[in-house]
Amino acid sequence: MTAVGVRETVPEFVLLTGSLGSGKTTLLCDYLSLPESADTGVIVNEAGEINIDGAIVSAGRRDLPMTLLGNGCLCCSLGDDLHVAIEELLAVRRRSGAGGFRRIILETSGLAMPGPILRSLMRYDRAEYRLRIVSTLDALDPMTDDAMFPVRSAQLIAARSIVVTKLDRARGNEIGAAELVAKQFNPTATLIAMLDRQARARAVFAPGQIDTSAAPSQFQAIAATNHLRLGVFLAEWSAAVSWADLRDWLEDLAGFCGDRLLRVKGLVSVVGVPQSVLIDGVGTTFAEPRRMESDPSSRRGLVIIGRDVDLTELTAFSDGYSAHARPVMKKSSMRAA
Known part of the structure; x- marks a missing residue:
């Protein structure tokens, strides 16, 4: 990356x-x-x-x-x-x-x-x-x-x-x-x-x-599929994260989940970058990150879609990182508009 x-x-x-x-x-x-x-x-x-x-x-x-x-x-x-x-x-x-x-x-x-x-x-x-x-x-x-x-x-x-x-x-x-x-x-x-x-x-x-590209408002319309093997999760950082820490976390997430990781997409605030940064991954392959102008009040975070992945193991995975690099992991409970 x-x-x-x-x-x-x-x-x-x-x-x-x-x-x-x-x-x-x-x-x-x-x-x-x-x-x-x-x-x-x-x-x-x-x-x-x-x-x-x-x-x-x-x-x-x-x-x-x-x-x-x-x-x-x-x-x-x-x-x-x-x-x-x-x-x-x-x-x-x-x-x-x-x-x-x-x-x-x-x-x-x-x-x-x-x-x-x-x-x-x-x-x-x-x-x-x-x-x-x-x-x-x-x-x-x-x-x-x-x-x-x-x-x-x-x-x-x-x-x-x-x-x-x-x-x-x-x-x-x-x-x-x-x-x-x-x-x-x-x-x-x-x-x-x-x-x-x-x-x-x-x-x-x-x-x-x-x-x-996805509008920031679409973070409000994340649907959880009814299929038992799929999970939709949201990773959110409480403050801007350094690019080095974000890159390491994404690469480790790909290695941790392997073929179970289906999609990663969202906007993240990165230290030293005035715009939001668009992260877009399919499986364990990530596109080059892009700077995106967005409403400062819009929600930031990464949508993670996985197969046979649960919140407990994603939370345990993230807990291994320092406080400034560790996101809060949530299972998405939002509904499609």
Whole structure:
């Protein structure tokens, strides 16, 4: 994790995830039919050996810069395949003389966990991208069985935007149920539920979405999911904390929880930094912290979402730190607005 800083605008890398059959390819094709997608490159990954989604996507745009990942499911073994795919995509673009990409979209398999993909992207140092995670949510089937729950929950919790799909086939109560699921899993995500498919695709991939971040008021709308294995917690410091202490605490939290840590996100007051600092972690991988202007009276703290984690062990973990570095740990009792 690097020191606090402000990043310049750079191309974005959109990780498009979501459960099997939830409409990822349809959403991507809708966007690629729009003129503003001309400066977009695409990487497609399938869980099986037959690249059906790649064929569908390329059929809609014969001039589309696209590469395929043939290693099966991205949640299993990445190696350097993703890096090679990015290099191939950039090489094709250079040969065309069309200049750089404004964004690259990676459509993952419905079985993909975001964590391994993020760790692989963190090791890619040939170019810089701003990462944004988008997850689709099927309005006709927003829930899942126990076998797929870890994958589905990780996808939704990691997302900055959750897109409700198949709205043209869903009834009003089904759409409302899907929106409630999205709020329960990730109340800080931007919820996109538009009936018009092109408007929905434009809202998902529009450049204005790049710098969208959770408003401080959303700390008042943290939902606790009913699923027994998930816990939503809040870590709060009584005063501004030094960056060194905060960094150590976050790194130790990641090591302590391991794969049980699903999401860490919030605003923290850091010594010597006039703005609030946005901390954003998916699994044990953290984005570069960003300075954020916010209302001084707004609540500060880190939302922690974990699987098979309880308040007692998080409190015991934090008690090992000195008073100025130790946050107060609470189990969230807030409700979605």
